[in-house]
Amino acid sequence: MGAGEASGNAPGPESPGVTMQKDFPACGWMNSMGTYDALLVVSFGGPEKPDDVMPFLENVVRGRGIPRERLLEVEAHYQRFGGASPINQQCRDLIAAVEPTLDVPVYWGNRNWHPYLEDTLRRMTADGVRKAAAFVTAAYSSYSACRQYLDDIALARAAVEGAPEVVKLRHYFDHPGFVAAMADHTREALERLPAGLRDSARLVFTAHSIPLSMARTAGPDGGAYEAQLRRTAALVTAELGGDRPWDLVWQSRSGAPHIPWLEPDVCDHLRVLDAPAAVLVPIGFVSDHMEVVYDLDVEAAETAKEIGLPLVRAATAGTHPRFVSMVGELLAEPEPAHCPPGCCPAPLRRSAAAGEAG
C-alpha cells in the first residue's frame, strides 16, 4: 500500500492532524516534539532459508531451558515452510508502508536474526542519528514482549561506540489504530463464514502463551499481559457492535512440560467450545509469524476439521492502513516515560536453576 492510502485513512478524534502527513510530508508535524531523528523498528527476527533455521533457534533459546525435543519440533514447523518465517518480509512491508508517512528515516533491527540490532545501530551511528524512537513489533507488557527488547536495545547500544539514544515508544495494545485494524480483519473473517453462521460464531482471541511466573510479574503491578490482551479483545469486540461472546486463549506454548504456562491452549479450547463456528483472532501478534501460519493455520485448522467446527482466522494487523498510521501517531506523542525498574522482570533462568552456567 502507498503512503497516500496509509495517511488517507480517516483519523479519529484521537489522531488530530494525521491527514496532514500526505500534504505536508516534510513539515515536521510527525516529529513535532523535535525529539527523534529516526525511527527504529525492532522485531524478533526469523529465518529466511533452511540453513538459517537451527542457528536462529539456537539464538532464541540460548540459556532458556527449552527442551531439545521442543526445538526439533519447532524446527520442523519452519522447514515445512521452506525454512522461512513470514516475519522478516512482514517487517519490510510495514516499513515500506510507514516510511513515506514520516519525515525521518526508518531503520530495522532484530533480536534474533539479521539484520541484528547491533549492526543497525552501527549504521545509524555512521549516518549521524542521535536519538531514535523504537517501535517494537510487540504490543503488550511482559518480559518477552517488552523488557527483553529493552535489554536487547541496551546491549546493542553498549556494543556500539557513540550509538544514538533509543526511546521505546509506548505500548499500543489499546491504540485505536491497532484495534480498528483487528476489528476490520475480524469482520472480513466473519464474511468468509457461511451467512447462517456469522451471527453466532464465537470470537476466539489468541496470544502467545507465557510461563505463569512471567504472566504474574508482567507490567508495573503484575498481570499486565493478560489484562491488556483482555482489554484489546473487549475493544475489538465492541467495535464490531452487538454483544458477541468471546474468549481469550493461548497458543505456541514452549518450555519444559513441568513449568506451568497460561492455559487453555487454543486447540484444547476449540474441542470443548460450544458454538456453531469460530473466528480465531490473533491479537497477540502484530503480523504473520510462524506461530500464526503454523500453530493456527495448520494445527488449529486441523483440530477444527477433525471435530467438524467451521473455523476461519482473522488476518493480523500487518499493513492495515490504520495500523500503519498508528506508527506515525505514536512518534508524534510526547516522549513516553521509561518503564519502572521492576517492571516485567527477567524470569529466573531455568538453565541456571538446572545448574548450567549463564
Ligand SMILES: CC1=C(CCC(=O)O)c2cc3nc(cc4[nH]c(cc5[nH]c(cc1n2)c(C)c5CCC(=O)O)c(CCC(=O)O)c4C)C(CCC(=O)O)=C3C
Ligand atoms: C510473549 C511472546 C511473544 C509475543 C511478543 C513478540 O512478538 O515478541 C513471542 C513472539 C515470538 N516468538 C517467536 C519464536 C519463538 N519463541 C520461542 C520461545 C518463547 N516465546 C515466548 C514468548 C513470546 N514469544 C517465550 C516465553 C518463549 C520461551 C523461551 C523464552 O523464555 O524466551 C521459540 C523457541 C522455540 C519454541 O517455540 O519453543 C521460538 C522459535 C517469534 C518468531 C516467529 C517467526 O519466526 O515467525 C515471535 C514473533
Ligand SMILES: [Fe+2]
Ligand atoms: Fe516466542
